[in-house]
Amino acid sequence: xxxxxxxxxxxxxxxxxxxxxxxxxxxxxxxxxxxxxxxxxxxxxxxxxxxxxxxxxxxxxxxxxxxxxxxxxxxxxxxxxxxxxxxxxxxxxxxxxxxxxxxxxxxxxxxxxxxxxxxxxxxxxxxxxxxxxxxxxxxxxxxxxxxxxxxxxxxxxxxxxxxxxxxxxxxxxxxxxxxxxxxxxxxxxxxxxxxxxxxxxxxxxxxxxxxxxxxxxxx
Amino acid sequence: xxxxxxxxxxxxxxxxxxxxxxxxxxxxxxxxxxxxxxxxxxxxxxxxxxxxxxxxxxxxxxxxxxxxxxxxxxxxxxxxxxxxxxxxxxxxxxxxxxxxxxxxxxxxxxxxxxxxxxxxxxxxxxxxxxxxxxxxxxxxxxxxxxxxxxxxxxxxxxxxxxxxxxxxxxxxxxxxxxxxxxxxxxxxxxxxxxxxxxxxxxxxxxxxxxxxxxxx
Ligand SMILES: [Zn+2]
Numbered sequence: 001x002x003x004x005x006x007x008x009x010x011x012x013x014x015x016x017x018x019x020x021x022x023x024x025x026x027x028x029x030x031x032x033x034x035x036x037x038x039x040x041x042x043x044x045x046x047x048x049x050x051x052x053x054x055x056x057x058x059x060x061x062x063x064x065x066x067x068x069x070x071x072x073x074x075x076x077x078x079x080x081x082x083x084x085x086x087x088x089x090x091x092x093x094x095x096x097x098x099x100x101x102x103x104x105x106x107x108x109x110x111x112x113x114x115x116x117x118x119x120x121x122x123x124x125x126x127x128x129x130x131x132x133x134x135x136x137x138x139x140x141x142x143x144x145x146x147x148x149x150x151x152x153x154x155x156x157x158x159x160x161x162x163x164x165x166x167x168x169x170x171x172x173x174x175x176x177x178x179x180x181x182x183x184x185x186x187x188x189x190x191x192x193x194x195x196x197x198x199x200x201x202x203x204x205x206x207x208x209x210x211x212x213x214x215x216x217x218x219x
Numbered sequence: 220x221x222x223x224x225x226x227x228x229x230x231x232x233x234x235x236x237x238x239x240x241x242x243x244x245x246x247x248x249x250x251x252x253x254x255x256x257x258x259x260x261x262x263x264x265x266x267x268x269x270x271x272x273x274x275x276x277x278x279x280x281x282x283x284x285x286x287x288x289x290x291x292x293x294x295x296x297x298x299x300x301x302x303x304x305x306x307x308x309x310x311x312x313x314x315x316x317x318x319x320x321x322x323x324x325x326x327x328x329x330x331x332x333x334x335x336x337x338x339x340x341x342x343x344x345x346x347x348x349x350x351x352x353x354x355x356x357x358x359x360x361x362x363x364x365x366x367x368x369x370x371x372x373x374x375x376x377x378x379x380x381x382x383x384x385x386x387x388x389x390x391x392x393x394x395x396x397x398x399x400x401x402x403x404x405x406x407x408x409x410x411x412x413x414x415x416x417x418x419x420x421x422x423x424x425x426x427x428x429x430x431x432x433x434x435x
Contacts, residue, residue, distance in 0.1 A: 082343035098294040116271030138253035139314035
Protein backbone atom coordinates (compact mmCIF):
# COMPACT_ATOMS: atom_id res chain seq x y z
CA UNK A 1 0.00 0.00 0.00
CA UNK A 2 3.02 2.29 0.27
CA UNK A 3 4.69 1.46 -2.98
CA UNK A 4 4.70 5.08 -4.01
CA UNK A 5 6.12 6.57 -0.89
CA UNK A 6 8.67 9.30 -1.53
CA UNK A 7 12.26 9.15 -0.34
CA UNK A 8 12.84 9.78 3.34
CA UNK A 9 12.77 13.40 4.24
CA UNK A 10 13.51 14.63 7.69
CA UNK A 11 12.46 18.23 7.06
CA UNK A 12 9.21 17.58 5.24
CA UNK A 13 5.81 19.04 5.74
CA UNK A 14 5.21 17.17 8.95
CA UNK A 15 7.94 19.32 10.37
CA UNK A 16 5.16 21.89 10.44
CA UNK A 17 3.22 20.20 13.12
CA UNK A 18 6.40 18.98 14.70
CA UNK A 19 7.74 22.48 15.17
CA UNK A 20 4.59 23.57 16.86
CA UNK A 21 5.11 21.01 19.53
CA UNK A 22 8.84 21.47 19.82
CA UNK A 23 8.53 25.15 20.52
CA UNK A 24 7.80 24.43 24.10
CA UNK A 25 11.28 23.01 24.52
CA UNK A 26 12.86 26.27 23.44
CA UNK A 27 12.97 29.79 24.78
CA UNK A 28 9.93 30.76 22.71
CA UNK A 29 7.71 29.91 25.61
CA UNK A 30 9.40 32.39 27.92
CA UNK A 31 7.49 35.57 28.57
CA UNK A 32 4.23 34.33 27.12
CA UNK A 33 1.18 35.02 29.19
CA UNK A 34 -1.38 32.32 29.56
CA UNK A 35 -4.25 33.27 27.30
CA UNK A 36 -5.78 30.04 26.21
CA UNK A 37 -9.46 30.73 26.29
CA UNK A 38 -10.79 29.78 22.93
CA UNK A 39 -12.95 32.02 20.88
CA UNK A 40 -15.76 29.58 20.23
CA UNK A 41 -17.17 29.48 23.72
CA UNK A 42 -15.78 26.01 24.44
CA UNK A 43 -14.06 25.33 27.66
CA UNK A 44 -10.37 26.08 27.49
CA UNK A 45 -8.17 23.03 27.33
CA UNK A 46 -6.95 23.76 30.84
CA UNK A 47 -10.32 23.08 32.38
CA UNK A 48 -10.44 19.62 30.92
CA UNK A 49 -7.04 19.02 32.47
CA UNK A 50 -8.48 19.98 35.85
CA UNK A 51 -11.32 17.50 35.26
CA UNK A 52 -8.92 14.64 34.63
CA UNK A 53 -6.84 15.58 37.66
CA UNK A 54 -9.99 15.55 39.80
CA UNK A 55 -10.88 12.11 38.49
CA UNK A 56 -7.38 10.94 39.29
CA UNK A 57 -7.14 12.41 42.78
CA UNK A 58 -10.73 12.20 44.02
CA UNK A 59 -12.60 9.79 41.73
CA UNK A 60 -14.79 12.81 41.01
CA UNK A 61 -17.96 11.58 39.25
CA UNK A 62 -19.43 15.01 38.42
CA UNK A 63 -16.15 15.93 36.71
CA UNK A 64 -16.31 12.65 34.80
CA UNK A 65 -19.92 13.30 33.81
CA UNK A 66 -18.95 16.67 32.29
CA UNK A 67 -16.05 15.14 30.38
CA UNK A 68 -18.36 12.39 29.22
CA UNK A 69 -20.99 14.81 27.93
CA UNK A 70 -18.37 16.66 25.96
CA UNK A 71 -16.22 13.87 24.57
CA UNK A 72 -18.46 10.80 24.28
CA UNK A 73 -20.61 12.19 21.41
CA UNK A 74 -17.38 13.15 19.59
CA UNK A 75 -15.79 9.76 20.07
CA UNK A 76 -18.97 8.09 18.91
CA UNK A 77 -19.04 10.24 15.78
CA UNK A 78 -15.38 9.43 15.13
CA UNK A 79 -16.02 5.68 15.41
CA UNK A 80 -19.04 5.80 13.12
CA UNK A 81 -17.11 7.82 10.51
CA UNK A 82 -14.42 5.15 10.75
CA UNK A 83 -16.85 2.39 9.86
CA UNK A 84 -18.37 1.20 13.15
CA UNK A 85 -22.07 0.48 13.34
CA UNK A 86 -23.93 2.80 15.73
CA UNK A 87 -24.34 0.07 18.34
CA UNK A 88 -20.66 -0.92 18.10
CA UNK A 89 -19.73 2.73 18.41
CA UNK A 90 -21.95 3.21 21.45
CA UNK A 91 -20.42 0.27 23.27
CA UNK A 92 -16.90 1.14 22.21
CA UNK A 93 -17.29 4.77 23.31
CA UNK A 94 -18.38 3.64 26.75
CA UNK A 95 -15.24 1.51 26.95
CA UNK A 96 -13.08 4.41 25.80
CA UNK A 97 -14.56 6.67 28.48
CA UNK A 98 -14.11 3.98 31.14
CA UNK A 99 -10.47 3.64 30.05
CA UNK A 100 -10.07 7.37 30.51
CA UNK A 101 -11.15 6.96 34.14
CA UNK A 102 -8.90 3.99 34.77
CA UNK A 103 -5.88 5.56 33.10
CA UNK A 104 -6.32 9.05 34.57
CA UNK A 105 -3.15 8.48 36.62
CA UNK A 106 -1.14 8.10 33.38
CA UNK A 107 -2.31 11.37 31.84
CA UNK A 108 0.54 13.89 31.47
CA UNK A 109 -0.78 17.40 30.70
CA UNK A 110 2.67 18.58 29.66
CA UNK A 111 2.73 16.08 26.79
CA UNK A 112 -0.84 15.99 25.50
CA UNK A 113 -4.10 17.89 25.75
CA UNK A 114 -7.11 15.96 27.08
CA UNK A 115 -8.57 15.90 23.55
CA UNK A 116 -5.36 14.39 22.17
CA UNK A 117 -5.29 11.82 24.92
CA UNK A 118 -8.93 10.85 24.33
CA UNK A 119 -8.20 10.68 20.60
CA UNK A 120 -5.32 8.21 21.10
CA UNK A 121 -7.42 6.00 23.38
CA UNK A 122 -10.28 5.99 20.88
CA UNK A 123 -7.98 5.30 17.93
CA UNK A 124 -6.38 2.34 19.69
CA UNK A 125 -9.75 0.95 20.66
CA UNK A 126 -10.91 1.32 17.06
CA UNK A 127 -7.96 -0.72 15.78
CA UNK A 128 -8.75 -3.34 18.38
CA UNK A 129 -12.42 -3.41 17.54
CA UNK A 130 -12.57 -3.04 13.77
CA UNK A 131 -9.37 -4.75 12.77
CA UNK A 132 -8.93 -7.19 15.63
CA UNK A 133 -5.30 -6.18 15.68
CA UNK A 134 -3.13 -5.10 18.47
CA UNK A 135 -1.48 -1.74 18.26
CA UNK A 136 2.24 -1.71 19.07
CA UNK A 137 3.14 1.34 21.18
CA UNK A 138 6.62 2.83 21.60
CA UNK A 139 8.60 2.05 24.70
CA UNK A 140 7.73 4.33 27.62
CA UNK A 141 10.30 7.02 28.15
CA UNK A 142 11.75 7.22 31.59
CA UNK A 143 11.86 10.83 32.54
CA UNK A 144 14.29 10.64 35.41
CA UNK A 145 13.76 12.01 38.91
CA UNK A 146 11.62 15.09 38.20
CA UNK A 147 8.45 13.18 37.32
CA UNK A 148 5.97 16.00 38.08
CA UNK A 149 5.19 17.91 34.86
CA UNK A 150 6.30 21.52 34.81
CA UNK A 151 3.45 24.06 34.96
CA UNK A 152 5.14 26.18 32.30
CA UNK A 153 5.21 23.19 29.94
CA UNK A 154 1.55 22.50 30.62
CA UNK A 155 0.50 26.05 29.80
CA UNK A 156 2.74 26.17 26.73
CA UNK A 157 1.29 22.95 25.41
CA UNK A 158 -2.27 24.21 25.95
CA UNK A 159 -1.52 27.44 24.10
CA UNK A 160 0.08 25.67 21.21
CA UNK A 161 -2.72 23.16 20.93
CA UNK A 162 -5.28 25.97 20.93
CA UNK A 163 -3.25 27.72 18.27
CA UNK A 164 -3.05 24.60 16.09
CA UNK A 165 -6.77 24.11 16.48
CA UNK A 166 -7.44 27.62 15.31
CA UNK A 167 -5.10 27.21 12.35
CA UNK A 168 -6.85 23.98 11.44
CA UNK A 169 -10.22 25.74 11.45
CA UNK A 170 -8.82 28.38 9.14
CA UNK A 171 -7.74 25.84 6.50
CA UNK A 172 -9.63 25.79 3.20
CA UNK A 173 -12.46 23.28 3.44
CA UNK A 174 -10.99 20.93 0.82
CA UNK A 175 -7.73 20.54 2.74
CA UNK A 176 -9.49 20.15 6.05
CA UNK A 177 -11.71 17.46 4.57
CA UNK A 178 -8.69 15.47 3.43
CA UNK A 179 -7.11 15.61 6.85
CA UNK A 180 -10.41 14.56 8.38
CA UNK A 181 -10.62 11.64 5.97
CA UNK A 182 -7.06 10.63 6.79
CA UNK A 183 -7.81 10.61 10.51
CA UNK A 184 -11.44 9.59 10.74
CA UNK A 185 -11.99 7.53 7.65
CA UNK A 186 -9.54 4.77 8.55
CA UNK A 187 -8.25 5.28 5.03
CA UNK A 188 -4.72 5.27 3.73
CA UNK A 189 -3.79 8.01 1.28
CA UNK A 190 -4.18 5.45 -1.49
CA UNK A 191 -7.69 4.57 -0.35
CA UNK A 192 -8.61 8.25 -0.13
CA UNK A 193 -7.43 8.58 -3.72
CA UNK A 194 -9.67 5.69 -4.75
CA UNK A 195 -12.67 7.19 -2.95
CA UNK A 196 -12.32 10.73 -4.13
CA UNK A 197 -11.16 9.92 -7.63
CA UNK A 198 -8.21 12.28 -7.18
CA UNK A 199 -4.75 11.05 -8.15
CA UNK A 200 -2.63 9.80 -5.24
CA UNK A 201 -0.05 12.50 -5.90
CA UNK A 202 -2.74 15.17 -5.55
CA UNK A 203 -3.92 13.75 -2.24
CA UNK A 204 -0.40 13.71 -0.90
CA UNK A 205 0.40 17.21 -2.07
CA UNK A 206 -2.86 18.59 -0.68
CA UNK A 207 -2.19 17.04 2.71
CA UNK A 208 1.33 18.40 2.54
CA UNK A 209 0.00 21.82 1.62
CA UNK A 210 -2.39 21.71 4.55
CA UNK A 211 0.45 20.86 6.90
CA UNK A 212 2.56 23.66 5.43
CA UNK A 213 -0.23 26.12 6.02
CA UNK A 214 -0.49 24.96 9.61
CA UNK A 215 3.20 25.55 10.03
CA UNK A 216 2.96 29.07 8.67
CA UNK A 217 -0.01 29.81 10.88
CA UNK A 218 2.03 28.77 13.90
CA UNK A 219 4.88 31.15 13.20
CA UNK B 220 20.60 8.11 22.46
CA UNK B 221 18.99 9.01 19.16
CA UNK B 222 21.31 11.76 17.99
CA UNK B 223 23.13 9.47 15.65
CA UNK B 224 20.09 8.23 13.75
CA UNK B 225 20.38 9.52 10.21
CA UNK B 226 17.63 7.70 8.36
CA UNK B 227 14.14 8.40 9.61
CA UNK B 228 10.54 7.48 8.87
CA UNK B 229 8.56 9.45 6.28
CA UNK B 230 5.82 11.93 7.11
CA UNK B 231 3.32 9.58 5.53
CA UNK B 232 4.27 6.72 7.82
CA UNK B 233 4.22 8.91 10.93
CA UNK B 234 0.85 10.39 10.02
CA UNK B 235 -0.50 6.95 9.16
CA UNK B 236 0.65 5.63 12.52
CA UNK B 237 -1.09 8.47 14.32
CA UNK B 238 -4.25 8.16 12.24
CA UNK B 239 -4.27 4.39 12.75
CA UNK B 240 -4.36 3.50 9.07
CA UNK B 241 -1.20 1.40 8.73
CA UNK B 242 -1.16 -2.40 8.66
CA UNK B 243 -0.01 -3.97 11.94
CA UNK B 244 3.49 -4.81 10.65
CA UNK B 245 4.09 -1.17 9.70
CA UNK B 246 2.75 -0.03 13.08
CA UNK B 247 5.30 -2.34 14.66
CA UNK B 248 8.10 -0.76 12.61
CA UNK B 249 7.00 2.76 13.56
CA UNK B 250 6.60 1.91 17.26
CA UNK B 251 10.05 0.31 17.27
CA UNK B 252 11.68 3.29 15.57
CA UNK B 253 9.92 5.75 17.89
CA UNK B 254 11.31 3.81 20.83
CA UNK B 255 14.79 4.74 19.64
CA UNK B 256 14.24 8.11 17.94
CA UNK B 257 13.13 11.18 19.88
CA UNK B 258 12.82 13.32 16.75
CA UNK B 259 10.28 11.04 15.10
CA UNK B 260 8.53 10.49 18.43
CA UNK B 261 7.97 14.23 18.73
CA UNK B 262 6.56 14.32 15.20
CA UNK B 263 4.26 11.41 15.92
CA UNK B 264 3.00 13.19 19.04
CA UNK B 265 2.32 16.26 16.92
CA UNK B 266 0.23 14.17 14.56
CA UNK B 267 -1.66 12.88 17.60
CA UNK B 268 -2.31 16.51 18.55
CA UNK B 269 -3.75 17.06 15.10
CA UNK B 270 -6.02 14.06 15.72
CA UNK B 271 -7.08 15.58 19.05
CA UNK B 272 -8.00 18.83 17.32
CA UNK B 273 -10.02 16.95 14.72
CA UNK B 274 -11.87 15.15 17.52
CA UNK B 275 -12.62 18.42 19.36
CA UNK B 276 -14.01 20.03 16.25
CA UNK B 277 -15.57 17.06 14.49
CA UNK B 278 -18.17 18.38 12.06
CA UNK B 279 -21.05 16.58 13.72
CA UNK B 280 -21.40 14.72 17.00
CA UNK B 281 -23.57 11.66 17.60
CA UNK B 282 -25.73 11.47 20.72
CA UNK B 283 -25.05 8.69 23.16
CA UNK B 284 -27.84 6.43 24.45
CA UNK B 285 -29.86 7.83 27.36
CA UNK B 286 -28.33 5.46 29.88
CA UNK B 287 -24.78 5.70 28.51
CA UNK B 288 -23.25 7.56 31.43
CA UNK B 289 -24.72 5.13 33.97
CA UNK B 290 -23.62 2.18 31.87
CA UNK B 291 -20.10 3.61 31.71
CA UNK B 292 -20.00 4.20 35.47
CA UNK B 293 -21.05 0.57 35.88
CA UNK B 294 -18.18 -0.48 33.60
CA UNK B 295 -15.83 1.60 35.71
CA UNK B 296 -17.11 0.01 38.91
CA UNK B 297 -16.44 -3.38 37.34
CA UNK B 298 -12.72 -2.67 37.52
CA UNK B 299 -9.90 -2.64 35.07
CA UNK B 300 -8.32 -5.32 32.92
CA UNK B 301 -4.83 -6.26 34.03
CA UNK B 302 -2.03 -4.55 32.17
CA UNK B 303 0.23 -6.66 30.01
CA UNK B 304 3.32 -7.75 31.95
CA UNK B 305 6.34 -5.53 31.48
CA UNK B 306 9.18 -7.62 30.13
CA UNK B 307 12.75 -7.26 31.29
CA UNK B 308 14.76 -4.83 29.19
CA UNK B 309 16.99 -5.94 26.32
CA UNK B 310 19.82 -4.04 24.64
CA UNK B 311 18.76 -5.11 21.17
CA UNK B 312 14.96 -5.24 21.17
CA UNK B 313 12.87 -2.19 22.18
CA UNK B 314 9.66 -2.93 24.12
CA UNK B 315 7.27 -3.32 21.16
CA UNK B 316 9.48 -6.03 19.66
CA UNK B 317 9.91 -7.77 23.00
CA UNK B 318 6.12 -8.15 23.05
CA UNK B 319 6.13 -9.83 19.63
CA UNK B 320 9.10 -12.06 20.37
CA UNK B 321 7.82 -12.89 23.83
CA UNK B 322 11.10 -11.99 25.50
CA UNK B 323 14.55 -10.72 24.69
CA UNK B 324 16.94 -11.26 21.78
CA UNK B 325 17.84 -14.71 23.13
CA UNK B 326 14.20 -15.79 22.77
CA UNK B 327 14.03 -15.17 19.03
CA UNK B 328 13.20 -18.39 17.19
CA UNK B 329 15.56 -18.08 14.23
CA UNK B 330 15.13 -20.17 11.07
CA UNK B 331 18.10 -20.45 8.71
CA UNK B 332 17.45 -19.23 5.17
CA UNK B 333 20.90 -20.00 3.73
CA UNK B 334 24.39 -18.54 3.70
CA UNK B 335 24.30 -17.90 7.41
CA UNK B 336 21.33 -15.58 7.14
CA UNK B 337 18.48 -16.34 9.55
CA UNK B 338 15.02 -14.93 9.96
CA UNK B 339 12.12 -15.03 12.40
CA UNK B 340 8.66 -14.11 11.17
CA UNK B 341 6.62 -12.12 13.67
CA UNK B 342 2.91 -12.70 14.16
CA UNK B 343 1.04 -9.78 12.58
CA UNK B 344 -2.07 -9.41 10.48
CA UNK B 345 -1.74 -10.54 6.87
CA UNK B 346 -1.96 -7.09 5.27
CA UNK B 347 1.82 -6.80 5.58
CA UNK B 348 4.51 -8.93 7.16
CA UNK B 349 7.26 -8.35 9.69
CA UNK B 350 10.34 -10.39 10.39
CA UNK B 351 13.63 -10.17 12.19
CA UNK B 352 16.71 -10.79 10.06
CA UNK B 353 20.09 -12.00 11.26
CA UNK B 354 23.00 -11.28 8.92
CA UNK B 355 26.39 -12.66 10.04
CA UNK B 356 29.19 -10.09 10.34
CA UNK B 357 30.59 -9.35 6.90
CA UNK B 358 27.92 -11.32 5.05
CA UNK B 359 25.71 -10.06 2.24
CA UNK B 360 21.99 -10.48 1.69
CA UNK B 361 21.52 -11.51 -1.94
CA UNK B 362 21.01 -8.78 -4.50
CA UNK B 363 17.30 -8.22 -4.59
CA UNK B 364 14.66 -5.87 -5.78
CA UNK B 365 11.29 -5.24 -4.19
CA UNK B 366 7.70 -5.51 -5.10
CA UNK B 367 5.83 -3.04 -3.00
CA UNK B 368 7.50 -1.33 -0.11
CA UNK B 369 10.08 -2.68 2.29
CA UNK B 370 11.36 -0.96 5.42
CA UNK B 371 14.45 -2.28 7.16
CA UNK B 372 15.59 -0.97 10.52
CA UNK B 373 18.87 -1.91 12.16
CA UNK B 374 18.71 -3.12 15.75
CA UNK B 375 22.25 -4.40 16.19
CA UNK B 376 25.43 -3.95 14.14
CA UNK B 377 25.18 -2.11 10.84
CA UNK B 378 24.87 -2.74 7.12
CA UNK B 379 25.87 -0.83 4.01
CA UNK B 380 24.55 -0.81 0.48
CA UNK B 381 24.75 1.44 -2.54
CA UNK B 382 22.65 4.05 -0.74
CA UNK B 383 24.48 4.50 2.57
CA UNK B 384 25.50 2.86 5.82
CA UNK B 385 22.71 2.04 8.25
CA UNK B 386 23.28 1.61 12.00
CA UNK B 387 21.03 1.05 15.01
CA UNK B 388 17.78 2.97 14.63
CA UNK B 389 18.33 3.83 10.97
CA UNK B 390 15.52 2.85 8.59
CA UNK B 391 16.10 2.06 4.95
CA UNK B 392 13.04 2.54 2.79
CA UNK B 393 13.12 0.47 -0.38
CA UNK B 394 10.54 0.51 -3.12
CA UNK B 395 10.26 -1.06 -6.55
CA UNK B 396 13.06 1.08 -7.93
CA UNK B 397 15.73 0.01 -5.49
CA UNK B 398 17.80 -3.07 -6.16
CA UNK B 399 20.43 -3.47 -3.54
CA UNK B 400 22.70 -5.87 -1.75
CA UNK B 401 23.05 -5.00 1.91
CA UNK B 402 26.36 -6.10 3.45
CA UNK B 403 26.72 -6.39 7.21
CA UNK B 404 29.64 -4.62 8.89
CA UNK B 405 32.52 -6.94 9.66
CA UNK B 406 32.64 -5.89 13.31
CA UNK B 407 29.36 -7.43 14.47
CA UNK B 408 26.47 -9.65 13.43
CA UNK B 409 23.64 -7.49 12.15
CA UNK B 410 20.06 -7.85 13.39
CA UNK B 411 17.30 -5.97 11.57
CA UNK B 412 13.55 -5.62 11.63
CA UNK B 413 12.13 -5.78 8.11
CA UNK B 414 8.54 -5.15 7.12
CA UNK B 415 7.06 -5.41 3.68
CA UNK B 416 3.73 -5.43 1.94
CA UNK B 417 4.96 -7.82 -0.78
CA UNK B 418 7.38 -10.73 -1.11
CA UNK B 419 10.99 -9.94 -2.04
CA UNK B 420 12.11 -10.82 -5.56
CA UNK B 421 15.64 -11.99 -6.13
CA UNK B 422 17.79 -11.51 -9.21
CA UNK B 423 20.51 -14.15 -9.30
CA UNK B 424 19.88 -17.89 -9.66
CA UNK B 425 20.81 -19.26 -6.27
CA UNK B 426 18.98 -16.65 -4.31
CA UNK B 427 15.96 -17.38 -6.47
CA UNK B 428 16.08 -20.92 -5.11
CA UNK B 429 16.11 -19.48 -1.64
CA UNK B 430 13.16 -17.28 -2.26
CA UNK B 431 10.51 -19.78 -1.20
CA UNK B 432 12.16 -19.86 2.22
CA UNK B 433 12.40 -16.09 2.49
CA UNK B 434 8.93 -15.52 1.20
CA UNK B 435 6.52 -14.67 3.90
ZN1 LIG C 1 13.51 9.01 13.40
